[in-house]
Amino acid sequence: MCTDYHPLSSNDTAATDGYGFTRRALLGAGMGMVSAAVTVPGFITRAGVAMADTSMRVSSKSGVPEDRVLVVVQLSGGNDGLNTVVPFGNGAYYRNRPGLAVPDDQVLRVPGQDGVGLNPGLRPVLELMEQGRAAVVQGVGYPNPNRSHFVSMDIWHTASPETDGGTGRGWIGKALDGVKVADGLGCVSMGAEAPLATYGKQTRAVSFASPENFRWTGRDLHPDMSKTYDDLLDTPLDQQHARRTDLGEDPLAFVQRTALDARVASERVRRAVAQRTNNSFPGSGLGRQLEMVAKMIRADLPTRVYYVNHGGFDTHAGQVNTHANLVRQFGEAIGAFHRELEQTGDAGRVVTMAFSEFGRRVKQNASGGTDHGVAGPVFLFGDAVQPGLWGDHPSLTDLLDGDLKHGVDFRSIYADVLGNWLELDDGAALGKTFRPTGLIRASA
Amino acid sequence: MPMDPSWSPIPESRWTPAAARHVLQRAAFGGDANAIARLHELGRDRAIESLIQPDAPVPDHPVDADPDVIKPPSREERIEYRRMRAGDEQQRERLRQMRLAAQRNDRAMFRQIQRWWLDVMRTTETPLNERLVLLWHNHFATGHRAVRDAFLMYQQNAMFRAHCYDFAQLARRIVRDPAMLKYLNNDRNSRRSPNENLARELMELFTLGAGNYTEQDIKEGARALTGYSVDDNDFEFRRAQHDPSTKTILGAKGDYDGDAFVNRLLGRDACPRFVALKLYDHFVYDVGDDWDKVPRDRQRVILTLGRLIKKHEYDLVPVLQQVLASRHFHDPGNVGKKIRSPAHLMIGTMRTLRTPSRNNRMLAEAMEQMGQVVFEPPSVNGWDGGKAWINTSTLYVRQNLAVYLVTGKRPDQPFDARGTGYDPTVLLEGLDERTPRAVVDHLADALLGEQVPEARRAALYAFAEGRNKGADDPQALIGLLCMITAMPEYQLC
Numbered sequence: 001m002c003t004d005y006h007p008l009s010s011n012d013t014a015a016t017d018g019y020g021f022t023r024r025a026l027l028g029a030g031m032g033m034v035s036a037a038v039t040v041p042g043f044i045t046r047a048g049v050a051m052a053d054t055s056m057r058v059s060s061k062s063g064v065p066e067d068r069v070l071v072v073v074q075l076s077g078g079n080d081g082l083n084t085v086v087p088f089g090n091g092a093y094y095r096n097r098p099g100l101a102v103p104d105d106q107v108l109r110v111p112g113q114d115g116v117g118l119n120p121g122l123r124p125v126l127e128l129m130e131q132g133r134a135a136v137v138q139g140v141g142y143p144n145p146n147r148s149h150f151v152s153m154d155i156w157h158t159a160s161p162e163t164d165g166g167t168g169r170g171w172i173g174k175a176l177d178g179v180k181v182a183d184g185l186g187c188v189s190m191g192a193e194a195p196l197a198t199y200g201k202q203t204r205a206v207s208f209a210s211p212e213n214f215r216w217t218g219r220d221l222h223p224d225m226s227k228t229y230d231d232l233l234d235t236p237l238d239q240q241h242a243r244r245t246d247l248g249e250d251p252l253a254f255v256q257r258t259a260l261d262a263r264v265a266s267e268r269v270r271r272a273v274a275q276r277t278n279n280s281f282p283g284s285g286l287g288r289q290l291e292m293v294a295k296m297i298r299a300d301l302p303t304r305v306y307y308v309n310h311g312g313f314d315t316h317a318g319q320v321n322t323h324a325n326l327v328r329q330f331g332e333a334i335g336a337f338h339r340e341l342e343q344t345g346d347a348g349r350v351v352t353m354a355f356s357e358f359g360r361r362v363k364q365n366a367s368g369g370t371d372h373g374v375a376g377p378v379f380l381f382g383d384a385v386q387p388g389l390w391g392d393h394p395s396l397t398d399l400l401d402g403d404l405k406h407g408v409d410f411r412s413i414y415a416d417v418l419g420n421w422l423e424l425d426d427g428a429a430l431g432k433t434f435r436p437t438g439l440i441r442a443s444a
Numbered sequence: 445m446p447m448d449p450s451w452s453p454i455p456e457s458r459w460t461p462a463a464a465r466h467v468l469q470r471a472a473f474g475g476d477a478n479a480i481a482r483l484h485e486l487g488r489d490r491a492i493e494s495l496i497q498p499d500a501p502v503p504d505h506p507v508d509a510d511p512d513v514i515k516p517p518s519r520e521e522r523i524e525y526r527r528m529r530a531g532d533e534q535q536r537e538r539l540r541q542m543r544l545a546a547q548r549n550d551r552a553m554f555r556q557i558q559r560w561w562l563d564v565m566r567t568t569e570t571p572l573n574e575r576l577v578l579l580w581h582n583h584f585a586t587g588h589r590a591v592r593d594a595f596l597m598y599q600q601n602a603m604f605r606a607h608c609y610d611f612a613q614l615a616r617r618i619v620r621d622p623a624m625l626k627y628l629n630n631d632r633n634s635r636r637s638p639n640e641n642l643a644r645e646l647m648e649l650f651t652l653g654a655g656n657y658t659e660q661d662i663k664e665g666a667r668a669l670t671g672y673s674v675d676d677n678d679f680e681f682r683r684a685q686h687d688p689s690t691k692t693i694l695g696a697k698g699d700y701d702g703d704a705f706v707n708r709l710l711g712r713d714a715c716p717r718f719v720a721l722k723l724y725d726h727f728v729y730d731v732g733d734d735w736d737k738v739p740r741d742r743q744r745v746i747l748t749l750g751r752l753i754k755k756h757e758y759d760l761v762p763v764l765q766q767v768l769a770s771r772h773f774h775d776p777g778n779v780g781k782k783i784r785s786p787a788h789l790m791i792g793t794m795r796t797l798r799t800p801s802r803n804n805r806m807l808a809e810a811m812e813q814m815g816q817v818v819f820e821p822p823s824v825n826g827w828d829g830g831k832a833w834i835n836t837s838t839l840y841v842r843q844n845l846a847v848y849l850v851t852g853k854r855p856d857q858p859f860d861a862r863g864t865g866y867d868p869t870v871l872l873e874g875l876d877e878r879t880p881r882a883v884v885d886h887l888a889d890a891l892l893g894e895q896v897p898e899a900r901r902a903a904l905y906a907f908a909e910g911r912n913k914g915a916d917d918p919q920a921l922i923g924l925l926c927m928i929t930a931m932p933e934y935q936l937c
Contacts, residue, residue, distance in 0.1 A: 150589050168822025184836040193812050194837065199822070204835035207813075213855040214837070217844045218926040221851065221859045224907060225923055231903035232931055238897055246739040247731065251781050254831055255839070255932035262836035316540075366533040371540070 069297055070417055071306045073354035077313030080323055081359035081376035085136055089115020092396040096363045100319055116393050121328030124335025132387040135439055139394040141375035141406025152357040157197040159411050159430050172305050173200025175418050175429035182302045183265040189307040190289040198307060211273045215266045233259055272299030278343045281336045284329040286310040290337040298344040304422055317367035351382035351421050362396055375406035378413055386441050416440045447777045449745045453769040459488040462894045466779050467768055469937035470727050471495050472571035473792040476871055477890040492768045498609040498761055500570040506560035511677050513549045514593040554594035558818050559804050565791045576608035578787060579726045584618050585826035586627045588819045596623035597819045611719050611758040612710055615651060619672055619702045620679040631673045634685035640666040645824050653735055656714040664691040668700035717750035729778050730830035745772055780893050783833050784937045786814035789842055799849040800865045813841040846929035850922055861919060868921035880908035880915040892933040
């Protein structure tokens with residue numbers, strides 16, 4: 001799958017604008033990993049299966065941008081980056097976290113990578129890395145970091161660290177504004193409330209915790225009501241409402257059209273989610289959400305962006321077990337999701353990005369936890385992802401107010417997944433142009 | 445057919461129950477057939493006078509409003525905190541726990557205050573006043589997320605209510621309002637490092653509108669507002685931080701302070717015009733707040749309204765009296781054409797259908813999912829409003845909220861016909877004829893409007909005719925109410 005690719009062949013020149021990071025930052029280890037991957041027999045077998053599957057899919061439109069999907073995984077509460085991507089080779093890590101550090105012998109070694117490894121719960125992520133379909137960007141943040149959950153999450157959602165208050169619009173919503181997607185299904189968010197990131201001027205995410213809520217619940221009262229509701233919707237409006245008003249579409253015609261769209265979208269989503277997957281997914285909240293997303297992707301919904309949430313990372317006290325469980329759940333869900341995508345032949349058209357609003361402090365606190373910090377790792381998964389460990393692991397000794405310094409601006413990653421992956425207008429969504437990071441392969 | 449541009453009153457002959465319904469929809473939260481009849485019987489002028497209540501009694505305080513949940517540390521406390529911060533890990537931890545506890549208490553109080561206001565809207569006898577408070581909350585948009593002090597949000601809400609018919613008072617008081625001063629960082633606006641945030645929004649969003657001032661005016665205005673700060677829950681003028689030197693604002697030189705700056709803005713012609721645009725958008729038609737996007741014909745009508753506001757020196761009592769009686773307001777092109785805000789939809793449904801009280805948490809979630817969390821507008825721009833309220837997701841929430849209010853059934857629960865706790869027959873009081881058609885028309889006229897044609901009611905007639913216990917049986921009525929509230933017409937007012 002990536003045997004024809006070698007990072008050294010890249011002719012991208014080193015580019016840094018203070019926000020992005022240099023291509024040189026792609027550590028040698030990442031390159032080693034790619035070649036290591038092709039020698040793993042399991043990988044070849046699995047990839048072979050996946051390719052056969054893809055070629056059998058008549059409807060496969062791989063390579064067509066409209067077909068590409070972005071899945072955003074929000075790790076809410078402030079994921080402890082240092083216990084996720086672990087600098088086990090650094091004495092300062094163990095000195096600052098006597099009761100919290102992941103013991104050296106438990107850290108998953110990343111081939112060719114010295115001193116930095118993965119939390120033991122991330123074995124599925126390591127496997128994806130070995131297959132050349134996972135990247136971890138280290139030290140991602142933004143200037144003048146804010147340590148409030150609300151504010152920092154807003155900053156990640158609106159992609160605007162400079163403004164307070166903001167516009168109430170998010171990076172995904174702005175990118176999808178003006179993009180026509182059938183049945184209002186451009187963005188689907190798992191959870192009762194759509195995240196700020198998905199709000200655009202026109203764009204609104206379809207959001208539901210359970211697909212059973214994404215329908216008119218009056219249908220449950222009596223079969224006659226279900227029928228009457230459909231009859232009411234199918235009754236045409238009086239001719240006068242077909243005319244445009246001095247301010248655009250007639251309001252009643254607009255609501256009627258939206259109601260018809262909603263009925264179609266509801267049926268499509270619920271039909272998709274009623275299918276069974278090939279793989280079993282873990283029973284965690286994230287596992288269930290990604291299971292639904294996998295089903296919707298397989299059903300070829302026109303959705304460009306899916307948004308899921310994995311919460312509970314605010315580990316101020318008694319962190320060890322809580323964080324280990326959360327990370328393991330993340331790893332398992334991501335593993336199952338990608339196994340499923342491979343088997344349905346959709347692996348080539350999906351990129352998954354996982355982020356958290358901030359990392360945590362280097363030094364543990366008195367309650368066996370860690371307090372709000374700043375920079376943290378961002379994960380990217382998918383065949384189109386330039387694999388490896390990106391960016392330098394932030395220094396544990398050169399700190400700013402006891403916090404890590406960020407090396408990569410998160411907006412440069414947004415620019416990549418919007419511009420180079422979804423081929424949307426990243427400049428419009430982010431308010432300015434960020435140099436592509438190279439995280440998405442140009443040939444993808 | 446061109447729209448009637450006149451702000452002069454409709455003749456008494458056009459003051460019909462349908463006209464009374466229109467006034468109730470726009471200047472209150474709607475009403476059932478009886479409420480419509482009662483308003484209609486008063487006659488045009490007395491009906492509208494009855495809604496305009498500048499001297500209404502103040503609603504009861506929220507039970508849990510506690511001015512001291514968030515309070516600035518005393519001098520002793522500051523010294524103590526500094527000591528703790530410099531202390532060992534355990535002391536710092538204790539300090540952190542104290543801060544977290546205060547924030548937790550504040551969030552709990554915030555939820556109480558949100559609930560309190562929705563309750564005031566649901567029970568008030570002066571609904572127009574609450575509609576105005578909603579308008580000013582959206583106009584002078586301030587969010588708890590940034591203010592982080594629920595009591596200040598409550599205090600601002602009370603200020604809006606006390607002066608809801610007087611725009612000049614509102615503008616003068618907003619630059620002394622602690623929540624706003626914190627929200628737009630004016631508490632950090634000092635002569636040494638001026639902060640332009642409040643000065644900019646004061647001109648762009650609160651009084652003049654974009655294009656009616658220069659960047660230099662913002663700089664000068666920001667200097668006028670230096671030292672306008674907050675001490676705990678009160679306004680505080682910090683003389684040492686105020687810049688007393690001469691400023692030139694909108695071409696006029698003077699020793700402006702914040703109050704003089706506001707008076708200067710109120711004296712500009714752009715200001716009454718901007719207020720007219722906001723009133724028009726709120727009460728007459730969803731035109732948005734971008735003047736350039738308003739169609740020409742409507743611009744002219746709004747300009748006239750602006751002159752009226754100027755003539756009455758921002759006193760909205762005579763202005764609203766005239767608007768709500770006017771030929772333009774009652775023009776068919778403006779009736780049933782506005783998208784109801786989530787608050788209007790939820791409160792209107794509860795008041796009009798007289799549904800029993802339901803789980804507050806569910807209602808708060810519904811508001812959030814419909815996109816209108818009170819005291820938490822998305823930004824200083826407020827809510828977009830109009831068509832932006834409605835999309836495939838929010839439309840289901842809006843419909844399902846009505847199902848929940850009427851039946852008590854949550855989306856993920858089965859329907860329990862005996863557990864609704866609701867008697868819908870109260871809506872038929874005074875209705876003698878109980879044929880399926882008469883029952884449907886009685887409900888549809890009040891809830892959707894008389895203008896909804898027979899063809900759109902046909903499916904409802906068919907449903908009502910199919911009930912073997914009669915259309916006025918409680919279960920049949922519950923079914924009808926769920927379907928009527930699910931119709932596109934119900935989303936409009």
